[in-house]
Amino acid sequence: MRTHGTLAKWNDDRGFGFIAPAQGGAELFVHASAFPRDGVRPAVGELLSFETEAGPDGKLRAVRVMRPGRSAGAAGRRKHSGERGSRAGSLVGTVFALLAVAAIGVYAFTGYTQDDPEPVAVPAVAASPAPSPRFSCDGRTMCSQMTSCAEARFFLQHCPNTKMDGNGDGEPCERQWCN
DSSP: OOEEEEEEEEETTTTEEEEEETTOSSOEEEEGGGSOSSSOOOOTTOEEEEEEEEOTTSOEEEEEEEOTTSOHHHHHHHHHHHHHHHHHHHHHHHHHHHHHHHHHHHHHHHHHSSOOOOOOOOOOOOOOOOOOTTOOOOSOOSGGGOSSHHHHHHHHHHSTTOOOOTTSSSOOOTTTTOO
């Protein structure tokens, strides 16, 4: 049940005080946590509306304190307008951050895509048969290491120290791959 009273004593350093109920009787303990979190400090002589509950020691204490004359809607509107301001500030910060990232990206892109220097002419090399892209010299030298006649021919023509042409006729691996 909601009751009314006046804040009779308040210790701001310790965050508690006492409320004198309007209908009379003993003063009730009130902690700072019972007040609304609207940034307004309690003041002695302030008119309050509150509910009572038994504290840990069994004595009655004031809880869920409200300040008559300050509607929850007005406090709520202030809170929401403050939130909009922080959202607007957050939006502005986000936009600036995105613009900064975009500017860095444009700067980096233009730095890497500037006009290429004039192409350098590469002298032509005497025409030689291009190595087959399917095979490469990988250290194999014996016929038993080959998988086809074409591979054996490639190794014999392009790779040093191969031992695949026993009779010297230019035909590799006569007994295994190239009959």
